[in-house]
Amino acid sequence: MHRENVLTPADLIWPLFVTDGSGVEDPIASLPGVSRWSLDGIADRAREAVSLGIPCLALFPNTQPERRSEMGEEALNPDNLMCRAIRTIRDAVGDSLGVLTDVALDPYTSHGQDGLIDQAGYVLNDRTVEALVGQSLNQAAAGADIIAPSDMMDGRIAAIRAALEGESHVNVQIMAYAAKYASAFYGPFRDAVGSRGLLKGDKKTYQMDPGNSDEALREVAMDLAEGADSVMVKPGLPYLDIVRRVKDRFEVPVFAYQVSGEYAMIEAAAAAGAGDRDALVLETLLAFKRAGCSGVLTYHAAHAARLLNG
């Protein structure tokens, strides 16, 4: 009766990995229990999410190697895996589910960076923003509800917002990955989208230093001023202090991403007998609510919703 925070299936956003083919369920070794699904499987997962009361899916494509390139042009293809997945979800469940799409070039570039690079491999901010605008318009035209730029370029929220308005996508929201850290917890995700082996160097010139906290507030302030509807902190559990500072300062919807390495950590702990899996899942997800999150992206979404629904 006196409990201050509760977790419900409506707090969960379910990230899904999409792959080509049909009838494909391709398990990801470093992310036990998580698979890449072909479009038919994505439709099934969408119906499952609706029946569980999960309000939103987040999509990530595993682009075929031959479709990756230096400039990541496949991100602009109206028939790419991401756009086909969006349309598949619409066909399967109509408007009863939100679709959040990731904006960054890493699933499409042959070098695995989130943006366009110069000769030395340095990511070029402004040229990347132009590409991200095209990617966002492509996703919005396919029917995305929420555009989620995860690239951490400066100025991309303003550019994407202006472009969406200009093309009459006035109702498409932007959830900015505003405080995204250069983290060691993204490894299994990079396996899942196939960028890990390709990535040269690191992402420290555009993702944040784990030692910084004030900088997160500056990043969030910029993204909100540029037109973001909500903001995200990422990774999740090691950065709950950032969630709380952002929530207290800005009073906007704050989301967190319990990223792939966090998921793998919980699964490994449970498999090693270090704790009860269901209890670990529900306690960690509730902690996001306590820290101030409106919702959390988690690979445990379906399992947690099943537990919560009893």
Ligand code: PBG
């Ligand atoms: C790519 C992106 C990443 C994640 C979400 N979008 C990886 C990265 O920045 O290298 C990580 C999510 C996870 O680890 O679950 N822009």
